[in-house]
Amino acid sequence: MPQPSSLKAGYNFAYLDEQTKRMIRRAILKAVAIPGYQVPFGSREMPLPYGWGTGGIQVTAGIIGPDDTLKVIDQGADDTTNAVSIRRFFANTAGVATTEQTEDATIIQTRHRIPETPLQAGQILVYQVPIPEPLRWLEPRETETRKMHALQEYGIMYVRLYEDISRYGHISTAYDYPVMVNGRYLMRPSPIPKFDNPKMDRNPALQLFGAGREKRIYAVPPYTSVKSLDFKDYPFQVQKWDDCCTLCGADDSFLDEIITDDAGGRMFVCSDSDYCAKRRDAGHSGPNPGEAATKKIGEAGDAA
């Protein structure tokens, strides 16, 4: 493969050797062919610890080419340590262009979020997955969970939802919410908030999932149905906030609560930093962006 000039010397293109990348691509092809099915693959040691995105990095390394543009987000943000390091890693070892703009990226590697900006056909979303097996905490035996997948015995997954309702009166599972892919395989969508679950359904982009420590790859091909599990009398619902984003005023995005001082001051801001910045550039602003940072809990009550 021709090596771009900006490559760091001594590394193969995108860090992994060509044989390993082929092995990963074979696993990805199989995963795409069987939506939601966990394909085992020979996960390699990567220059970062397990749990920091080794699965996602290997999938990205397997599919990235010199013409790709890479975006990496961690909890929705482009500027967190993990996102910055992984972006720099591929800039160094593959010499690819990187971006923070969702619409400019061809590959987006993500931890714990799906971008707010709708994805386009042709884009690829790569998830970092800590534990791929949705039945893991209900059935500890891997031989048994594989059999349950094979025979589509998923009743037990509802036990968890039942327990939520009987304890809290509603389904309290808020992230890593189990989904049914293409009406066949039960899948863990990695720890994204359930707010993002509806975005997975019939998404035009290809969604790939890599679990490095657990050595599994799975996929949701474009325009595949992804349905969140629920009961008929307790339908699936996403989180809602009373506030909007303090910075950009968005009321349709996933908000992070940020503590601003030791006196109970806090604000809510978009977790998707690119989305928030674009809205502010377009002239949107939140309620008193200056003052909000110093708003204290209880003040609203005092004023009333």
Next chain:
Amino acid sequence: MTALMDQDQPLLRVSSVTKYYDLMIGCRNVSFDLWPGEVLGIVGESGSGKSTLLNCLSTRLEPNSGAIEYNTRASGLVDLFTMSEAERRMLMRTDWGFVHQNPRDGLRMGVSAGANIGERMMAVGARVYGDIRESAAHWLGRVEFDIDRMDHLPSTFSGGMQQRVQIARNLAVNPRLIFMDEPTGGLDVSVQARLLDLLRELVGDLGLSAIVVTHDLAVARLLSHRLMVMRNGEVVESGLTDQVLDDPQHPYTQLLVSSILQV
């Protein structure tokens, strides 16, 4: 009973079932028919092959030779080991129950009593929370379990209560055949007596067939219509329960009956 099922056929037909563990005998050449509504007791001392036989019958173990046919709702008598694993597991979820001696083997200790019962219903497709809960409460009521403790974890229950939850869990999908392995083992006598009363009543009310393995002849006498006595993996005597216990023919059965402690 369902109309589709052939009433002139037994529910379970066991022919010459033999199971070896390497060169050791688990059980040898066991044959019997079980009819709808019938309760069969299997007694014998430890190591006599009772549990091996029960595990073979419930398809937890595959016998080395012999056939076990079950009268399925859809297509009459079918050899269990010619069915696909998917069909067998479906049968275990819908038509059968298995009550273990130790409730820990038959319950999910990490989820509430209600969820334990609901699991069987959800496994066969129940997707309305209200219905599942109502049904779970109904079955807990049937086994005389305190409904207020429906949302508590089984680990907070006494042994007798855990066993009640296990029984309710097995009844929730209206099975036709229940396997019981020492259902009252390890419980004190007063709890045992109440549980036996309950089991007898439920089996009678629901028209269930059951196979009860026990080493306790009193339990066998109370629950079962028919009795099989096993020793060294073989059936040495079988017949009506009262007949076997009141007039034992085989020397081993005579020994068993005479070994009952008199209070």
